[in-house]
Amino acid sequence: MKFINIVGNTASGKTTFSRQLAQTLKLTRIEMDDLFWLDNWQETPDDEFVLKLQHKMDTAKxxxxxxxxxxxxxxxxxxxxxxxxxxxxxxxxNFYRSVKRAISRAISQEALWKSSNNRESFRRSFLSQESIILWMIKHHAKNRKKYLNMMQNPAYQHIQFVRLTSPKQAAEFLKQVGAM
Incomplete structure (x- = not known):
């Protein structure tokens, strides 16, 4: 376990989990949202995004x-x-966490990533087509289907898939990794 991708739906805890795992394993953590989002909620074009990610991955020997x-x-x-x-x-x-996080971030106005000025607002979180809560609702089942299919696809048999279905399982996994 040296080159790892943490995936999951919005508000599943990817950032917290990846931070803890990277610290435990003494690996570089790469937050893809920080690479993707530019100021004022502008998206990095795909070719630039891939180059940014490639650079970060290459420097994490x-x-x-x-x-x-x-x-x-x-x-x-x-x-x-x-x-x-x-x-x-x-x-x-995921729905509960999405709503709770959106409210907390809209109140605190904390910057979401180091590389941009983006902050949550009540309007963006709850009343717009860009709502992260709406995105979670639309993609939860799609993501589950996608990752289940990947786990069963022989083309990806060289990848170790770890499916954690509760925060308790995630905490136990981190504890086991730390004991290795």
Missing amino acids: EGWVLDGNYSRTWALKLIKLDTMIWLDYSFSL
Whole structure:
């Protein structure tokens, strides 16, 4: 376990989990949202995004923990990826966490990533087509189907898939990794 991708739906805890795992394994953590989002919620064009990610991956010689899904980066990740950890939590838990997080971030106005000025607002979180909550609702079942299919696909048999279905399982996994 040296080249790892943490995936899961919105508000599943990918960032927290990847931070803890990278620290435990002494690997570089790469937050893909930080590479993707530009100021004022502008998206980095795909070719630039892939180049940014490639650079970060190349400089992490000892290994990396990627935080994020981003299907557009799959071909690049697949070159070295040896482990995919899927935080596959229930719809109700992801929905609850999405709403709680959106409210907290809209109140605090904390910057979401180091490389951009983006902040959540009540309007963006709850009343717009760009709502992260709406995105979670639309993609929860699609993501589950996608990752289940990947786990069963012989083309990816060289990747160790770890499916964690609760925060308790995730905490136990981190504890086991720390004991190794």
